Amino acid sequence: MLYDKTIGHPTISKYPMASSYVQKFIKSWINQVEGEVLEEVYDSLSVALSQPSSQIGYKIYTFDGGAHYLATRETVAMCSKGTTGLQTWQACLAMCQWATENCHIFQNKKVLELGCGVGLLGGVISHMCDQVTLTDHHQSVLRAAQHTLDINNINNGNVSPLDWTRIGDVEDEVDVVVAADVVFDRTILPHLVKTIKNKLGSPTGRDKVAYVCSTIRNKDTYNTFIEEINDQGLAIDNLDVSGLKSVYFSGTDVIRLIKLRLTI
Ligand SMILES: C[S@@+](CC[C@H](N)C(=O)[O-])C[C@H]1O[C@@H](n2cnc3c(N)ncnc32)[C@H](O)[C@@H]1O
Incomplete structure (x- = not known):
């Protein structure tokens, strides 16, 4: 294979x-x-x-x-050059598998990925969507993501810097926001949720939605993320990913996938 x-x-x-x-x-x-x-x-x-x-x-x-x-x-190392973004994580693999089973969500859509790492998820989604923008804040990670687009001849994708602590770097309209394994640092969670809310909130009248896939390493950190989402007034749906099967992820990690929308 x-x-x-x-x-x-x-x-x-x-x-x-x-x-x-x-x-x-x-x-x-x-x-x-x-x-x-x-x-x-x-x-x-x-x-x-x-x-x-x-x-x-x-x-x-x-x-x-x-x-x-x-x-x-x-x-091979989990952390290299001061970032965890230079390898692909389990939540990303799970989300890639989920995306291939739910490609209708991305059809004809403009997709924005937050904390893209080496760009596997954005690359997989590029096969389903109209346009995908891969974003991250780390220069080496952005270069790795661009390399992924280049060597795979992905023409409907681009890479752009976006730091959750500095909202506003990517101005393009998006329909769907995706992020994998971005819930790990409690101090940054308010910024992450604010970024998602900001991307869901720009005025187009289109139905925007965000999907965030996480490995639950620390329940308190994940609960803080959910509280932050509630505090910032976003609606949460928990999606069932228990049946996902892939040769790439071990199945030992606890994976959660949530769908977020603005409350009206
Ligand atoms: C654990 S890695 C996950 C990478 C990829 N999504 C995956 O699942 O394989 C977390 C990613 O979030 C990015 N990140 C961390 N803090 C960030 C911030 N303030 N703004 C944007 N990206 C950030 C890191 O650079 C890294 O690429």
């Missing part, structure tokens, strides 16, 4: 994957496969094991039953 879509691809095949990622992927694949594993798979594992470990490399994700694939350049 990882290789057959990418070997020989004119752009993606020239970018090396981090050897630690290749090892982890093949080991996990061998553990999950039912039946006999081809000898070539073990050969690939021994090649990966013999290579020096690299901290950054390319990952290739397939979505929608393999109909689409997307490459990103990511770090």
